Amino acid sequence: MGKPKQKDLPDLRYLAVAGGEIAVRVTPKAARNAVLPAAQAESGQGASLKITVTAAPENGKATAAVQALLARAMRIAPSDLELLRGATSRDKVFAYRP
Known part of the structure; x- marks a missing residue:
């Protein structure tokens, strides 16, 4: 399975704020690579x-x-x-550092 095309991914440019933190919930070994925005993601x-x-x-x-x-x-x-945070956890926090 190849990389998802850019058109298949949501536009998350609004998250690119210097110093901003992005919390994600990860599901490894899934059938495909996908990103679900906050409105579609299950709150957890x-x-x-x-x-x-x-x-x-x-x-x-x-x-x-x-x-x-x-x-x-x-x-x-x-x-x-x-x-x-979350190197070995399913819940990870990334920071945008341009």
């Missing part, structure tokens, strides 16, 4: 986005896939996102 523990990735949660592969997918939806470089 304050997560504002629900992200599903096909990568397995081993050796940081799923976290790296989430970072890349979130950056692609925000139309920024993956290196501009910093993981603040």
Whole structure:
């Protein structure tokens, strides 16, 4: 399965605020890569986005896939996102650091 096309991802450019924190709920080993915005995501523990990735949660592969997918939806470089909390958790918090 390839990378999702840009048109298949929601436009999350509004989240690209310097120093802003983005809370996500991750589902690893999913059938496809997808990003669900806050309005469509199930409310759970304050997560504002629900992200599903096909990568397995081993050796940081799923976290790296989430970072890349979130950056692609925000139309920024993956290196501009910093993981603040949740390296081994399904609930992660990223910060936008341009």
